Amino acid sequence: MNKIFFIFILCMTNMAKAEFFSNISDIIENNTDRLSYGVSVTDFDKDGSYEFIVAGFGYSNLALSYKNGKLINTIQDPLFIDENRSTIGVSSCDIDQDGFEEIYFLNTDTYSGEKKYSDRLLDNNNEIFDYFELEKNLENLNLTAGRSVVCVDRNGSGKYGIYVANYGGPTRFYEIEENEVEDLAPILGIDQITGGRAVVSGHIVSNNMDIFAANERGPNFLYKNNNGKFQDIAIEKNIQDTFQNGRGTALTDFLYRGELDIITSNWEGYHRIFVKQKNSFLDMSSLDFRTPSKIRTVISADFDNDGYDEIFLNNIGQPNRLFRILEEGNLEEIKLDEALEEQGLGTGAAVADIDGDGILELLISHGESGAQPLSLFKANISNSNYIRIKPLNIFGAPARGATVILNTNLRNHAKTIDAGSGYLCQMEPVAHYGLRDGEKIENVSIKWTNGKVDTFGVKDINNTSLLYTSDAADDS
Numbered sequence: 001m002n003k004i005f006f007i008f009i010l011c012m013t014n015m016a017k018a019e020f021f022s023n024i025s026d027i028i029e030n031n032t033d034r035l036s037y038g039v040s041v042t043d044f045d046k047d048g049s050y051e052f053i054v055a056g057f058g059y060s061n062l063a064l065s066y067k068n069g070k071l072i073n074t075i076q077d078p079l080f081i082d083e084n085r086s087t088i089g090v091s092s093c094d095i096d097q098d099g100f101e102e103i104y105f106l107n108t109d110t111y112s113g114e115k116k117y118s119d120r121l122l123d124n125n126n127e128i129f130d131y132f133e134l135e136k137n138l139e140n141l142n143l144t145a146g147r148s149v150v151c152v153d154r155n156g157s158g159k160y161g162i163y164v165a166n167y168g169g170p171t172r173f174y175e176i177e178e179n180e181v182e183d184l185a186p187i188l189g190i191d192q193i194t195g196g197r198a199v200v201s202g203h204i205v206s207n208n209m210d211i212f213a214a215n216e217r218g219p220n221f222l223y224k225n226n227n228g229k230f231q232d233i234a235i236e237k238n239i240q241d242t243f244q245n246g247r248g249t250a251l252t253d254f255l256y257r258g259e260l261d262i263i264t265s266n267w268e269g270y271h272r273i274f275v276k277q278k279n280s281f282l283d284m285s286s287l288d289f290r291t292p293s294k295i296r297t298v299i300s301a302d303f304d305n306d307g308y309d310e311i312f313l314n315n316i317g318q319p320n321r322l323f324r325i326l327e328e329g330n331l332e333e334i335k336l337d338e339a340l341e342e343q344g345l346g347t348g349a350a351v352a353d354i355d356g357d358g359i360l361e362l363l364i365s366h367g368e369s370g371a372q373p374l375s376l377f378k379a380n381i382s383n384s385n386y387i388r389i390k391p392l393n394i395f396g397a398p399a400r401g402a403t404v405i406l407n408t409n410l411r412n413h414a415k416t417i418d419a420g421s422g423y424l425c426q427m428e429p430v431a432h433y434g435l436r437d438g439e440k441i442e443n444v445s446i447k448w449t450n451g452k453v454d455t456f457g458v459k460d461i462n463n464t465s466l467l468y469t470s471d472a473a474d475d476s
């Protein structure tokens with residue numbers, strides 16, 4: 001019997017203010033200048049609540065937990081802190097099928113090619129240990145500079161592998177069997193050498209987890225999952241964008257039709273919204289949206305709980321931007337205030353409802369060109385209800401890569417349970433929806449990583465958690 005845990009919460013929120021975001025960075029304890037890069041959201045300490053995992057570049061890695069109105073760094077283990085290494089990308093998933101997520105820290109102490117320090121693959125089982133420090137795994141260390149990391153359940157069994165987007169060396173794809181780490185990239189046909197930058201994985205073109213990789217100095221990859229192996233079909237689908245330099249990317253349902261599309265940004269190049277068509281993808285970005293910038297992370301989320309997703313563009317040394325996705329692919333730019341961060345050296349960003357009040361927090365990390373503190377923002381929203389859906393796989397771990405579809409009288413809205421949302425980052429493993437005025441929920445569908453679909457009826461509930469069980473999404 002497969003157990004599926006959903007969090008369904010509906011509540012009322014406060015009146016709107018003129019400013020979209022409030023700056024709540026003051027709740028971050030000891031928030032001093034530092035070089036920070038990637039951010040992931042997971043429950044690594046197994047206390048039942050999420051932490052922002054922040055990669056430190058020559059600074060300590062952080063695990064920021066919400067305690068008594070503050071974000072407090074709660075993990076002091078030397079392996080986790082690892083302040084002597086240059087950590088950049090980070091992603092979390094259950095790689096050993098124990099029901100809890102492990103963390104992959106990608107270290108990059110050089111721009112390209114061979115590097116000094118290997119990556120970390122950390123498990124927290126009474127004590128924290130690194131799989132790569134086991135003698136039998138030393139020959140499979142990743143000693144190539146890289147950028148982003150994504151989790152992939154390639155067979156739909158709940159067994160996750162780790163795709164590592166390396167720069168100037170072959171891509172890695174790690175899986176674990178009896179504590180032994182194996183690089184399967186050559187076998188799977190994804191060991192290309194390129195300028196790897198950002199990567200996402202989910203239901204893009206198949207019923208299993210596909211991979212989209214945004215690259216620099218070369219075409220993007222779109223790996224279709226064929227029974228656990230991969231075929232690059234980027235050219236066929238018109239998504240290669242050969243002459244651009246990829247950065248942030250994210251999956252979103254741009255037309256609210258129950259299908260996932262691809263947002264991809266390019267460094268000082270045109271940003272794209274590749275919308276799935278019958279046989280290809282079509283760039284439906286507006287002129288304003290595609291304006292070139294020094295882009296880092298891209299996030300698609302409903303920050304203000306109005307039932308329409310926003311796209312957040314995090315830039316480095318330039319103002320950030322925010323667009324609301326309206327019906328029929330129309331984009332509305334939203335005026336930002338402090339969240340502009342015109343002097344912010346943004347390197348990463350992630351969202352989570354870290355304090356459990358039903359409103360997403362946006363954490364922005366800074367670094368690279370100069371040390372800066374972290375930033376934390378929260379939308380000022382008005383009388384909005386919301387629903388949060390967290391599917392768990394057969395092992396009881398977050399089903400990263402699953403697709404959640406909210407079916408209402410107004411829309412069919414697909415969201416991915418984030419497996420790694422490049423550039424460098426990963427969002428909370430929850431599908432978060434604001435609800436529109438007059439909207440009635442008909443049901444919720446979950447498309448699992450094996451392609452099977454379960455549909456659940458949803459009643460009007462308030463501040464309630466429900467436990468569902470199903471044997472439909474097995475690992476056969």
